[in-house]
Amino acid sequence: MNKLQKFADNLTFPNLFQYPFLHREDCPMRGKWNSDYFKNDLPVVVEIGCGKGEYTTVLSEKYPDKNFIGIDIKGARLWKGAKYACEHNLKRVAFIRARADFIEKIFDRDEVSEIWITFPDPQHAKERKRLTSPMFLERYRRILATGSNAGHSGRIHLKTDDTILYLYTLDDIVLGGGLPLFTCSDNVYSDSLPELEDVRSVQTFYEQMWLRMGKKIKYICFGLKLE
């Protein structure tokens, strides 16, 4: 199926929201995802740069006590996840076509409980575009609710094949910034830590490509300090 057919399908999916112009205005659903869309009070887990939405859909089937929202700028990739969620009647799933740069216009303060960042473009040349740069973390801090321990936010999960992004996030951002580090692994498939179960049990489209090329998959779970 070509891109134009997918874009036409996307307009018909009730679980897909498209906000290309958020630099000008707030998302109309901001602060209302639970009341107006999910119609429940469950914690909202967001996958940023979700591509075809593997984490969003698989985790929603595994965790009936959470809502899941995948965000990406590419409509043709979101089509796959949105279609799967419609066909499998996944009521606690939504997808948003928007730039994560405007995430504060999509979610209100404390509206998000957890963030997954799955195989982001590492952006070696442009730190400000990296999804774990200080500028992005400041945006996340404004939308993340308090985590299980007071004083820090809900968890942020980074899964990547890229060693430079992994070390940048671990050393410069988390350890260098004094942020709470919950788990890290430089090779999730050779580590037997039980907390890596979700990390090992879902393989995204890009992850499968990197695994075929023999790359090691890395993971960091950390929090942010809340004001």
Ligand SMILES: C[S@@+](CC[C@H](N)C(=O)[O-])C[C@H]1O[C@@H](n2cnc3c(N)ncnc32)[C@H](O)[C@@H]1O
């Ligand atoms: C390497 S792909 C990974 C996709 C998917 N998570 C996977 O593992 O298969 C990176 C994804 O991030 C999306 N992306 C990059 N920058 C973004 C941004 N600022 N906001 C939203 N999505 C972004 C791209 O469109 C792309 O789908």
